[in-house]
Structures are given as structure tokens and as C-alpha cells.
Amino acid sequence: MKFVAVIRQVPDSESRLKIDAGRVDLSSATLILDQMDEYAVEEVIRLQEKHGGESVIVALGPERFEEAVRTALAMGADRAIHLVQEGYLDPITQAEALAEALRAEAPDVVLTGGQQADWDSQALGPAIAEALGWPVVTWTTALELEDGQARAKHDLDEGAEVVRVSLPAVFTTQQGLNEPRYPTLPGIMKAKKKEIRKIPISAASKVEVLEQSIQERSRLGKVLDGTKDPHAAASELIRLLHEEAKVI
């Protein structure tokens, strides 16, 4: 069987991003394998360990994505295909380009992150399934393969359901699907020699980004000193929560 994880490289959530001339400036950000995609990588490795076959990483993004691809290979995936294009592509256009590569690979299972940390978008997985004409299960928390079908548990808005789905199919990840392994030193050294097939592409984005800004999250930063008169501080806190924050 063949298992594919579609991955992306995103800024570390703890990185401090800057805006330069209306664009997010990534130069001082740490770029990492998207943590939601990390569950996908872990899952394809586990599926391969259980069912045999091959685990393949597929990525679409600029040249810099290679470092994230290497991380996925260091975790244990066999090889990678990197569709290389600089600049922004909307998820639908990405999915169309990825679908072409995926069709050629003909995997049984495709996994990708339930959410893309940089766009805060959940579109990529379903869009890939749409482009391939395959079924999709979103927010997957458990995945078992049996007799050419998959049995998956996935989260809904206010609950969960277990589904049986024919393969090939696309699954998007949810926290709890697994616990991703750390790339080990031997794994990192082996990954250096694994194949990354680079395919330059030139897809035309359907969406053009004109300007970006970062939401300012400023706090009121009101600090009450409870060391001198805790009773008065507690009363003041209740008054503020009631009258100003209006939460009680």
C-alpha cells in the first residue's frame, strides 16, 4: 500500500512576525513543519509500519520548504516529491496542482493537516479530495484500514462520528490522532540521503494577496495589587469583571 502525507512549512506559532510594506516578513521567523501536518507524517509512517508498502511526502511551496520536507523524512518517511513554486497560491489552485502529482503516485491514503497554521485555513485537504474526486474525512482522530476500506473517527462541531470510507481517500488530521515522534539524530542523518524529487511548476493563483496586516492583540493590562489588602483587591476585581468586562 502507499501512504502520502501532504505537508507545508509555516512560521513557528511562537515566532514574532513583522509587517514590511504591507507584507508579512518571514525573515526573522522560525519556519517549521506545520504541526497539524506533523500528525499526517506520523500517521503515514505508522500505517506503513503496520501494513507495509511506502510512505511518501508531497509538498507544494517555495524552495525553502525543503527543510520541512527533510524534517518529515527525518521522522521516517521514505521519499518526497516537492512541487516548487515561489509566491502565494490559493488553496484551490494548490489542490489542483497537488492532485496531479497525487494521481500519478496513486496512493491508497492521503493525509494532510486539518488546518494550515499560516492561513488559518481548513481548505487544503477537502480541496485535494475534490480535485481528485475522492472521499474526504476531516478532523480525523483515529484511522484503521481493513479490507481495502478505512474506518475513521472524526470530530464534528459538537461531537464525533465513526465512518467507513472506501479507498483511496483523503483524511485531514486533528490533535489526538497520534503523538508525532521526534526526528532522531540517526533519522536526520539518513534523511540527508533520501530522495526529494523536485518538480518546478507555474500555477496561476486565483487569489492575489494585495496587503497583509497582523491583528494587534493589546491587553488592558490592569494589574491589581492583592498583597496589601486582598479583600479590597477581590472586591475591585469583581467590580471590574461586572461593570467593565461585563462577564459576570
Add this chain to the structure above:
Amino acid sequence: MVTTSSGTQMLDYLGLSELFTPEEREIQRSSRRFLDDVALPYIGQWWEEGSFPTHLIRRFGEMGFLGPTIPAEYGGAGVSSAAYGLIAYELERVDSGLRSFCSVQSSLVMYPIYAFGSEEQKREYLPKLATGELVGCFGLTEPDGGSDPDGNMKTRARKDGDGYVLTGTKMWITNGNLAHIAIVWAKDDGGVVRGFIVPTDTPGFKANEVRHKASLRASVTSELVLEDVRVPASAVLPGVKGLKGPLSCLTQARFGIAWGALGALEAVYTEALAFSQTRTTFGKPIGSRQLVQEKLVRMLSDHTKGLLVAWRLAQLKDAGKLRPQQVSLGKRDNVRAALNAARSAREILGGSGITLEYHSIRHMLNLETVDTYEGTHDIHTLILGRDITGLNALE
């Protein structure tokens, strides 16, 4: 330009990580993530209890932290010296005790077996030391003093039939009570220093744990007592005679310490910086005060220069051009810089700085040991003094 650490990003004011290979960067990130999950949240407690986290030994082995530069055929990961340095950095960012464990296993036990051992010794011990199935310790220093290992060495290896009988006492031995094997340095009948691989369950071998430490509390320190410990001739490390054997091991370990100390420096700097931005006095954050800024800048400056030194040492080491005196410079300066930074950080933290809720005082106390072991600050000063003047102050 990275002025503080965040996520898996190390403190790196001059963007030095651009000089690392992609594998070295990956190793740094992965090590930090692993250690932030399994060690950092608990280290204060381990330190306070005076316990070393033995459950992590196998995890260190899985990660490849034990003997990382040893070739894969002997169970190592075959990584570069800078990668080894980055592992030391990440371990010591958590605690000098964790780094000490790995330094001893990698540089003082696996290295001499790899460099001076017979093929049989390498095959027997290295793979098990790499997984953490076996733990080793290194016995050079004796109770009468560590700075003159030749003059103070009373441990003897008397030839007896086909084997040797070892008698003597070793002191301040990291991992002593955890170890399955000890690399023991002793003088033979001709007064020549030889190295022996001694299983610690050999009759006559005893390890006594050093208690009441106010430093390196998350690390096992022991006295080794050898009373007529009989070992076969096959226990001798055949590849080296004389003090250069143990000293070459120490050069390996000191190289790692030159990196490791900067991890501790990053930890205390980051903690002090964050504290200075939130703690307010007289209506302003203390980070706005000149006296505090000067301390923070000195820490950042020392870290930045120290990292350049450490990186250059790694390049020289991989090129086979590294001189022990150059390692002395890195160990001496980076550890003292980290110790000074920890003291400053403790001061910036004020009253909070005296508790183990914060990391700085733990690093400060640990670094007193790191400044002393593996060649004291003053001894390294005199090694460098001898190197530049040609005049020996060590005799």
C-alpha cells in the same frame, strides 16, 4: 537577528545558524523540542530532590545523544562536531547535570573505547553505550587533587599473571553509581598511565555517592574505591599509553562544555530579559533601567562571541586541526561568561531569583561546578599562558 529564544529557535544574535548545515539546524530544533517536553518542566524538581532522571537514559539513546559522532557501524549517529556541540547546548540549556551525563558517556567513555580500544572492545561496548543499555563513567581524578593528575595519581595496576590488579581511589566521578563500566586510569608497574575498562560489578569495585551537593544536584557524583580489582589483559585499552590518553578524552568533553555553557547562558539571559520587561519599579519596567540593560547586553554579547568561538572550534575539530589549547580558550571563557551571566540574571530576578521556581539560581550553582571541573578556570588560564609565552607556570 534573534534577540531571545522562542519555540525551537535558539538565541542567535548574529544569525550564526546560517553557518550550520541543514542537518545541524534540524538536530538543534529536534533536541530542543524533545528536551522541552521531557525534561524542562521537571528539572527544578529533580534538582531539588537531588535525583538524576534515569528514565531518560534510554530516551537519550533513542534520540542519538550518546556518542553522536561515533560512526553508525558502532551504534553512533556519525554527526558533525557542531551537531555534538548543539546537543550539549540544548542539554545544558535545561541543566548542566543532563549535559554532564551525556558528556561523560560520549566523550569520556565512548570516545576512548572508540579511539584507543581493540576491535573486540568497540564491538562489545559501543553499541550498548549508544542505546543507553550500558552506562559508563571515567575515573581519572583522585582525592588528593584533580589539577595535577599525573603527580597525584596513586591508583596502581599491578601485573598479575595474564591480567592486572587495580588498587586506588577516584573522586568526583560523574555517573559513578549509575555506571556498568568504568574507564579507570592507573599507573602500571613501570609508572606508565594505562586505561582499563572495568565492569563495576567486578569484586573489589565500590562506588560511594557524594551527597550534600549544592551544585549539579540532578547528576550522580561518586567516589570509586578499587580494592584489588582483578581484570584480564583484555580490559586494557591497547591504543594509548601515558597521560595523553585521558587528556585527549578531556579535550573532547571540554569542547562540548564550550557549547553547553552557552545553552545555560541562553536560559538565564532569556529568563532575565522576560522578567525585566514585566517587573515594574517606580512606574517603569526594570528593563528600561540602564543598570539592567547593561547586564542584559553583556550576557547577549558574551553569548554571541562564545557561539562564534564554539562554532569555529567545531570546524577545526572536524578538519583535524584543533589544538587542546584552543579548546581551553573556549571552555574557560564560555563557562565563566555563563557563570557571570547566571549571577547577573539571579540579581535581575531579585527575590524571585533565589527560588527554584526560576532557572537562574540552579544554573548559577551548577556552573560553579562546570567552571571547576574538566580543568579549572585558572588551570586553563595557565595552559593558555604557557602556550603564548612558552613559559610554564604549571610546574
